[in-house]
Amino acid sequence: MGTMLVTGGAGFIGSNFVRMVRERDLAEVVVLDTLTYAGNLANLDGCDAEFVRGSVTDAALVDELVGGCDTVVHFAAESHNDNSLRDPSPFVTTNVVGTFTLLEAVRRHGTRLHHISTDEVFGDLPVEGEEKFTETTPYNPSSPYSATKAGSDHLVRAWVRSFGVNATISNCSNNYGPYQHIEKFIPRQITNILDGRPAKLYGTGAQVRDWIHVDDHNDAVLAILERGRAGETYNIGAGLEKTSNKQVIEMICEIMGGSFEHVADRPGHDQRYAMDAAKLTAELGWAPRYTAGLRDGLEKTIAWYRDNEAWWRGAKEGVEKRYAESGQ
Ligand code: NAD
Numbered sequence: 001m002g003t004m005l006v007t008g009g010a011g012f013i014g015s016n017f018v019r020m021v022r023e024r025d026l027a028e029v030v031v032l033d034t035l036t037y038a039g040n041l042a043n044l045d046g047c048d049a050e051f052v053r054g055s056v057t058d059a060a061l062v063d064e065l066v067g068g069c070d071t072v073v074h075f076a077a078e079s080h081n082d083n084s085l086r087d088p089s090p091f092v093t094t095n096v097v098g099t100f101t102l103l104e105a106v107r108r109h110g111t112r113l114h115h116i117s118t119d120e121v122f123g124d125l126p127v128e129g130e131e132k133f134t135e136t137t138p139y140n141p142s143s144p145y146s147a148t149k150a151g152s153d154h155l156v157r158a159w160v161r162s163f164g165v166n167a168t169i170s171n172c173s174n175n176y177g178p179y180q181h182i183e184k185f186i187p188r189q190i191t192n193i194l195d196g197r198p199a200k201l202y203g204t205g206a207q208v209r210d211w212i213h214v215d216d217h218n219d220a221v222l223a224i225l226e227r228g229r230a231g232e233t234y235n236i237g238a239g240l241e242k243t244s245n246k247q248v249i250e251m252i253c254e255i256m257g258g259s260f261e262h263v264a265d266r267p268g269h270d271q272r273y274a275m276d277a278a279k280l281t282a283e284l285g286w287a288p289r290y291t292a293g294l295r296d297g298l299e300k301t302i303a304w305y306r307d308n309e310a311w312w313r314g315a316k317e318g319v320e321k322r323y324a325e326s327g328q
């Protein structure tokens, strides 16, 4: 794949992706990341990749970097729903304007782009029922975060159709695994219990997420880069057993020996996400590797956070202080 520009490569999914690409020696990698609170250079320790600190909204820098690479994989985003409810502004700037800036650069240079998106663009499904999102489900985002991701997907499609840009899109469900910021559900609970605090469940905890291990997500991204059809969108989801937030938190408490409490619910809280990944499987032959169930993946993830306290400790107090301000 020549030289690959990975935006947001110092974040959770992006850094796991860079590690995978370098370990398999698939491409030379240049990471572009502005290092927000969610970006961490330590995530790239031991990865043989060039790092450039800068924003995807910086048109001159983006043009220069895109001009020097063969492929762009666009992970950079403001990614946390709760933050988008507190202050949507950086979400519009990075997710919408940043994607626009990148699209203009790949259009000028004729560079291949893969855009990383989310299942949240489709809105949500009733908790009861088995219906899943497909690639043709109409967009119906709920939060400022998901609305800006939906906007970025629309921009990519428009640039494909109007300007012939060579791009693909993937929409993935909730990831978990190593290097995930501790503001997110699973690492927040693991680190709460490690700290002797109760885990925190929003509302009743009846909501359902379609959990996927980050390596399964990144395997799928590589399959799309290698064999995906230009202009196409692919849904990514592992299709594990339907598990509510309450069941996930109970599993974590059982494995670690902790307890949980109910806290204020998220305004506009999406009820259920579920992805139909049949197109990805049928066309590209992708299948998840983490098939032993969520419990197995959680045990490995818990072990990682236990073994890497130095990685998360510095962020813990600030994260919990911000949540406490919203009664969460
Ligand atoms: P993250 O918040 O852990 O990482 C985001 C990275 O982007 C950080 O390193 C941050 O510094 C960087 N960044 C932010 N603004 C930037 C800017 N203006 N310029 C350059 N870099 C910038 O996020 P994540 O969970 O790794 O998500 C990565 C991508 O995957 C996002 O596009 C997100 O929408 C998408 N996604 C995430 C999930 C999930 O479960 N986490 C699921 C589906 C899709």
Ligand code: DAU
Residues within 6 Å of the ligand: 079, 080, 081, 082, 117, 118, 119, 120, 172, 173, 174, 175, 183, 184, 185, 186, 188, 200, 201, 202, 203, 205, 207, 208, 209, 245, 266, 273
């Ligand atoms: O579905 C894909 C999306 O998954 C990605 O696009 C987002 O970037 C990613 O952050 C994630 O969004 P969610 O809002 O689903 O994830 P989060 O980890 O914030 O919350 C997961 C569920 O757990 C959600 O129903 C809210 C709930 N929750 C969250 C936290 C932080 C709790 O019950 N307690 C908590 O402390």
